[in-house]
Amino acid sequence: MSLVPGRKKRTKADVPMASVDPIAHIVIDSPLPHLDHQFDYAIPEKLSDAIKPGVRVRVRFAGKLTDGFVVARSSVTEHQGTLLAVASVVSPEPVLTPEILELARTVASRWAGTLSDVLRSAIPHRHARAEAVIDDEPEACPVVNTSSWTPYVGSAALIKRSVDGESPRAIVTTGTDDGANLIAEYVLTLAHAQKFVIVVAPDRTSVEAVYVAMTNLGAPSSLLTTVMADDGPEKRYRHWLRAFRGNARIVIGTRSAVFTPMHELAAIVVWDDWNSTLYDPQAPYWNARDVAVLRSQQQNTALVLIGSAVSTDAVALMPWLAHVGRSKDDARQHWPRVRSALDDTYRDTVGKPVRIPPLAFQVASKALQKGPVIFLTARAGYMPRLACDTCRTVAACSQCAGPLMTSRRSTLPTCFYCGHQESAWSCSRCHATALRANQIGSERTAEELGRAFPGIPVRSSSGDRIVRHIDARPAIIVATPGAVPTVDGGFAAAVILDGNAMLARPDLRASEETFTKWMETVAQVSPSGEVVIVADSDHPAVQGVIRNDPIGFAVRENESRAQVLLPPEVRLIALTGSQSDIDDLLETVKASHTLDAAQVRGPVPVAQGQVRYLVTCSKVEAAPIVAAFKAATAIRSAKHRGEPVNVKVDPRDI
Numbered sequence: 001m002s003l004v005p006g007r008k009k010r011t012k013a014d015v016p017m018a019s020v021d022p023i024a025h026i027v028i029d030s031p032l033p034h035l036d037h038q039f040d041y042a043i044p045e046k047l048s049d050a051i052k053p054g055v056r057v058r059v060r061f062a063g064k065l066t067d068g069f070v071v072a073r074s075s076v077t078e079h080q081g082t083l084l085a086v087a088s089v090v091s092p093e094p095v096l097t098p099e100i101l102e103l104a105r106t107v108a109s110r111w112a113g114t115l116s117d118v119l120r121s122a123i124p125h126r127h128a129r130a131e132a133v134i135d136d137e138p139e140a141c142p143v144v145n146t147s148s149w150t151p152y153v154g155s156a157a158l159i160k161r162s163v164d165g166e167s168p169r170a171i172v173t174t175g176t177d178d179g180a181n182l183i184a185e186y187v188l189t190l191a192h193a194q195k196f197v198i199v200v201a202p203d204r205t206s207v208e209a210v211y212v213a214m215t216n217l218g219a220p221s222s223l224l225t226t227v228m229a230d231d232g233p234e235k236r237y238r239h240w241l242r243a244f245r246g247n248a249r250i251v252i253g254t255r256s257a258v259f260t261p262m263h264e265l266a267a268i269v270v271w272d273d274w275n276s277t278l279y280d281p282q283a284p285y286w287n288a289r290d291v292a293v294l295r296s297q298q299q300n301t302a303l304v305l306i307g308s309a310v311s312t313d314a315v316a317l318m319p320w321l322a323h324v325g326r327s328k329d330d331a332r333q334h335w336p337r338v339r340s341a342l343d344d345t346y347r348d349t350v351g352k353p354v355r356i357p358p359l360a361f362q363v364a365s366k367a368l369q370k371g372p373v374i375f376l377t378a379r380a381g382y383m384p385r386l387a388c389d390t391c392r393t394v395a396a397c398s399q400c401a402g403p404l405m406t407s408r409r410s411t412l413p414t415c416f417y418c419g420h421q422e423s424a425w426s427c428s429r430c431h432a433t434a435l436r437a438n439q440i441g442s443e444r445t446a447e448e449l450g451r452a453f454p455g456i457p458v459r460s461s462s463g464d465r466i467v468r469h470i471d472a473r474p475a476i477i478v479a480t481p482g483a484v485p486t487v488d489g490g491f492a493a494a495v496i497l498d499g500n501a502m503l504a505r506p507d508l509r510a511s512e513e514t515f516t517k518w519m520e521t522v523a524q525v526s527p528s529g530e531v532v533i534v535a536d537s538d539h540p541a542v543q544g545v546i547r548n549d550p551i552g553f554a555v556r557e558n559e560s561r562a563q564v565l566l567p568p569e570v571r572l573i574a575l576t577g578s579q580s581d582i583d584d585l586l587e588t589v590k591a592s593h594t595l596d597a598a599q600v601r602g603p604v605p606v607a608q609g610q611v612r613y614l615v616t617c618s619k620v621e622a623a624p625i626v627a628a629f630k631a632a633t634a635i636r637s638a639k640h641r642g643e644p645v646n647v648k649v650d651p652r653d654i
Contacts, residue, residue, distance in 0.1 A: 054094030113284020367493030499535025
């Protein structure tokens with residue numbers, strides 16, 4: 001209905017209302033699903049000039065002052081009662097642009113979340129001092145030589161079409177080449193053509209690597225800005241504003257950088273799209289790769305997913321995503337020699353399998369004459385799990401039944417959960433008192449290698465003690481997945497331990513995650529080096545590493561998942577909560593939308609009083625089904641029915 005200017009409003013005091021478009025349509029900051037829609041407020045005349053679409057405001061909602069974003073202004077409202085007035089304008093910066101609003105709405109719909117939850121990730125908290133900083137216009141970008149791309153089949157077309165303002169989309173597999181340098185050459189070529197680009201990297205180390213690569217190629221610092229969640233609020237908001245205001249042409253950041261508003265965005269680059277850090281741990285659990293895909297479609301931008309490996313989700317988008325890389329023969333020539341150490345069975349004198357086979361020692365001994373060697377282990381710690389030496393039953397704490405471990409060779413077995421030390425442990429099954437290492441961690445591995453290679457320095461890299469870079473002198477580095485340091489010229493050799501244990505984890509993505517971590521490690525080895533994988537040679541992941549075939553492995557993995565109705569070939573919705581709450585949610589969904597096109601599997605106990613259901617459907621049927629679950633969640637929230645059910649669409653871990 002029309003709002004008549006000057007009409008008395010239900011506010012604390014009678015104040016003149018705006019004479020033009022006096023209605024503000026506002027999205028409030030609330031995690032409650034039933035409040036996930038726009039609310040209308042009256043605009044006071046004194047705030048009329050400041051209230052524009054995209055600005056932050058403060059309004060009174062349910063008796064409290066609440067932050068929100070102005071989505072639009074108009075002269076009409078569908079609200080039947082009187083309107084409250086906007087209390088204040090938090091900031092005059094119109095930070096919520098129409099493009100980011102559209103993207104955030106799409107993300108909320110895709111992952112069955114609320115718009116305010118997505119906006120909380122997309123737009124940093126406001127910091128007044130940061131807004132006062134006015135940056136100069138970016139300097140011109142120099143011409144960059146793209147010679148690193150020359151061996152890549154299809155790279156010339158990718159770069160030319162990107163510069164010409166078209167929207168090519170590609171998967172780029174890098175092998176042992178420097179991914180940061182390839183990204184820098186591509187992005188700076190676009191920046192020289194006055195284009196705006198976003199680069200999303202897995203972590204701070206990767207962001208800094210890309211930043212350094214660009215500055216080494218002559219990029220002025222005024223051209224670049226970094227957006228990282230672990231920066232302080234002022235620094236993060238100031239850097240974000242540089243991109244928003246157009247004072248930087250290139251954004252390099254971690255996962256939330258994918259939402260950064262850019263003037264005439266030309267391309268989005270995602271490095272290592274398979275990395276788990278690109279998944280947001282907060283509802284609605286989006287991931288940067290898929291958000292980049294959605295943004296590329298909505299804003300018609302180029303999209304490049306680059307890395308030594310690629311996710312199964314990305315390969316599922318082929319041929320919409322083209323493959324750019326070295327030819328097969330060229331790729332194998334620039335890949336180190338990879339062998340499986342379990343082609344033959346190595347056992348000790350009592351018939352037990354040897355964790356580090358003779359081949360691994362032979363390769364490491366030879367390579368240490370040339371440079372450093374990396375040993376990749378599955379777990380950090382000393383002995384993270386112990387078992388009975390007689391019957392192999394997992395050793396449990398006598399106080400809480402938690403698993404026992406040792407942190408150093410001389411310490412007593414200690415409970416991983418409660419910290420209780422067992423001074424007189426005995427097996428609950430056979431009553432034996434001797435323990436053995438059921439799992440061996442990086443610290444124990446480093447200790448053993450130190451004795452095997454006297455005189456060679458041994459360093460560990462894992463957990464909160466990650467070594468980022470080492471020099472090329474002979475040394476042994478024992479690292480866990482994701483903690484492998486870089487080295488100039490590459491490692492002389494790599495030994496991947498505990499391969500079968502990594503592959504056998506009870507997780508949907510165990511094979512994919514293990515394969516990508518192995519590829520990441522092997523990519524740090526010199527093409528003239530050697531790699532030993534202590535795992536069965538006939539496993540597809542091992543064969544994929546040997547052949548340097550990340551695309552082939554991902555295709556095969558997708559085929560196997562499709563047979564059991566798992567993503568990415570289908571859409572999967574995981575429901576976690578109490579049995580009664582999930583039953584209520586499913587009944588609420590069925591009241592408005594049929595689930596005949598979906599398959600409901602469960603329940604599976606997951607925690608105390610908690611169960612999990614899996615709902616799978618084809619991607620064609622997914623949108624209305626996901627919308628039905630989102631609407632049902634809002635209905636239960638509005639009526640305060642039971643406890644919330646955790647709804648995850650295409651979760652990474654199952």
